Amino acid sequence: MARAAVWNPGRDAIRAHSRVESRPPVVLEPVLWGIFSAGGFISAFLLPVTIVVLMFAVPFGLWPAERIGYDAFRASFSDLFVRLFWFVLIGGSLFHGMHRLRHSLLDAGLRKVEPLLNIVLYGIAILGTLAALWYTLLFDAPLPFR
Numbered sequence: 001m002a003r004a005a006v007w008n009p010g011r012d013a014i015r016a017h018s019r020v021e022s023r024p025p026v027v028l029e030p031v032l033w034g035i036f037s038a039g040g041f042i043s044a045f046l047l048p049v050t051i052v053v054l055m056f057a058v059p060f061g062l063w064p065a066e067r068i069g070y071d072a073f074r075a076s077f078s079d080l081f082v083r084l085f086w087f088v089l090i091g092g093s094l095f096h097g098m099h100r101l102r103h104s105l106l107d108a109g110l111r112k113v114e115p116l117l118n119i120v121l122y123g124i125a126i127l128g129t130l131a132a133l134w135y136t137l138l139f140d141a142p143l144p145f146r
Contacts, residue, residue, distance in 0.1 A: 019115065027044070032099060033099075033115075035095045035099070036095060036099040036100070038092060038095075038096075039092035039096030039097075039099075040092075040096045041082060041092075042088055042089060042092035042093065042098075043092055043096050046088070046092075047093060053068070054068060054082075067120070078139065083135070083139060084136060086132065086135075087132045087135075087136040090129065091125075091128070094101055094124070094129055095125045097125075098121040098122060098124055098125040099121075099125075102117050102118070102122075
């Protein structure tokens with residue numbers, strides 16, 4: 001008796017009578033997908049508003065230019081909530097973008113260099129988020145390279 005063809009999107013079909021295989025537990029991947037999801041949510045809600053206010057509202061006269069000038073921005077950036085807004089926006093967007101880029105490159109056929117992709121892309125996201133955290137916590141501190 002011939003078995004019917006089963007649609008297989010790259011994974012083995014799971015059947016009730018199949019043997020249970022011992023696989024190493026996946027620990028980091030769900031965390032990365034959670035950060036990806038949170039970053040996508042943050043980027044989808046905060047980034048468009050930021051772009052509209054900073055890039056379109058001023059040139060079209062919908063927002064006063066003196067409210068987003070350097071002096072006004074520096075004065076508002078001393079507020080902790082404004083710094084947290086930028087930290088969340090930058091960190092969330094970086095992790096979302098790097099995770100998406102990683103999976104796009106893996107789907108394009110770069111599976112052989114997956115460990116290198118992980119180090120480079122997540123390293124960029126971590127370093128960018130740490131830089132945003134540094135500015136969030138130590139905004140008024142003197143810069144180390146001045």
